Amino acid sequence: MTVVREYDPSKDLAGVEDVERRCEVGPSGKLSLFTDLLGDPICRIRHSPSYLMLVAEMGTEKKEIVGMIRGCIKTVTCGKKHDLNHKSQNDTVKPLYTKLAYVLGLRVSPTHRRQGIAFKLVKMMEAWFMQNGAEYSYIATENENQASVNLFTGKCGYSEFRKPSILVNPVYAHKVNVSRRVTVIKLDPVDAESLYRLRFSTTEFFPRDIDSVLNNKLSLGTFVAVPRDSCYGSGSGSWPGSAKFLEYPPESWAVLSVWNCKDSFRLEVRGASLWRRAMAKTTRVVDKTLPFLKLPSIPSVFKPFGLHFMYGIGGEGPRAAKMVKSLCGHAHNLAKGGGCGVLATEVAGEEPLRRGIPHWKVLSCEKDLWCIKRLGEDYSDGALGDWTKSPPGPSIFVDPREF
Structure with missing residues (x-):
């Protein structure tokens, strides 16, 4: 039986580091990248306004960490509106904001995959997102990582949204x-x-x-x-x-x-x-x-x-x-x-x-993939409509706290 719970640094650090070492990061067919979290698995999200880390644990007597996921919530621009100043008759463009959640660092031990652990971690994280008022959730994954793409766009209800480039x-x-x-x-x-x-x-x-x-x-x-x-x-x-x-x-x-x-x-x-x-x-x-x-x-x-x-x-x-x-x-x-x-x-x-921007193609990822999901249908569309259906613009602002 798999239990998903909040990460406890006093007892989970070694298990999380073991899973992290065993999981490759980066597009298939290229050299494998392994992350080293410097002894603090929450370090990549703790600079965000609101964040959470969950672990998946298996076993009764001898418990083993077999997966983890990180998530954070912030308020970002999702569009723009024209605000008419009647005194000066100037048409001013102003940002439209939404509360956005971000899923990152989803890992499942190679020996425990295809058992629904990743799906369970994602659903538990999404529940926390909704409890904290997030309207949308998005993830970034390699375009070539078909298992990840299938999980989010197939089982979890996300849709392909933006395809930026990592240079x-x-x-x-x-x-x-x-x-x-x-x-x-x-x-x-x-x-x-x-x-x-x-x-x-x-x-x-x-x-x-x-x-x-x-x-x-x-x-x-x-x-x-x-x-x-x-x-x-x-x-x-x-x-x-x-x-x-x-x-x-x-x-x-x-x-x-x-x-x-x-x-x-x-x-x-x-x-x-x-x-x-x-x-x-x-x-x-x-x-x-x-x-x-x-x-x-x-x-x-x-x-x-x-x-x-x-x-x-x-x-x-x-x-x-x-x-x-x-x-x-x-x-x-x-x-x-x-x-x-x-x-x-x-x-x-x-x-x-x-x-x-100077870059080497062999090190870069020309087509990263961002997938997005609307978490609640009861939110008012307002001037925005459904952000998941909006066309891409020429630029995006990438928050360094989530890279």
Whole structure:
């Protein structure tokens, strides 16, 4: 008999870590990625406003953890509406919010699969979601993970919703040169919040508590790239604040923030041949010996490594993609200083700025899959309607707390 209950760190840690080690993460056919939760299985969700972790336990006398699931709830943008100001006759676009739940970290021990354990974990988590007022639940899974897709879209009633791309770039042994034609400005959290709320609050999945994200200790900063020959790129003291900047922006600009995932979890690539490991090590040795060549060396991903995550990517103007490329170079150098193996981000499949994001196809996932479910039919449609039936937009805001 399987019992699903809340995770107890005083007695469940070893069992959860054992299941985590035995479960592969990543698309089939590629090198297997294994997560290392740094001794705290809740670390990937505890920065969210509301969260829960459940475990599935089997046995009577000798009990064994055979599965687990994590979930969190937050309020995000699900659409936008036009608010008519009768005094000024201005048509202002405002965000529509919904309470959204997210399922992540579903794991079942390989020796206990096909016994309905995953389904039971999902249903128990959904019950908690509804008790706490969540209107929608969504999950992210690999498009090639047919077992996961069948579970959620078949048995659990989810529907395919968005297909973003996870873009991953290795952190080289050398620093990346940032274009001298671009100035990178670091914003303080208050100014960063103002910029995001003024410009990106109507972007799908934008978290209403963006201030909590930007002020979190894992957020390493928000950076804006502007042309060096613009009035904002001339040096220190030239930043006027986000409101003034957006009122008089340069021809092109871009913004992104960086999140430190390596203090929450580690990854490890397993299954690589000795030849592949040797080739990777050779590229690192050559890169360190001859850094001026700027060779694209392969980091040591065959032992636990950390990553930095780029989020809140946006910008405007004909050179916005080039500005994003400069910001990614700056983020790469931060990750190198932080001892990370890779730099990652997740963007909408049709994101126009993705061409400015350096990445390796062999490490990336071009078609991640987000599935969504409406949890209750008694919610008022209001101005939104049913979000599960809405068409995709060009951009999404990926919350780093859930990556």
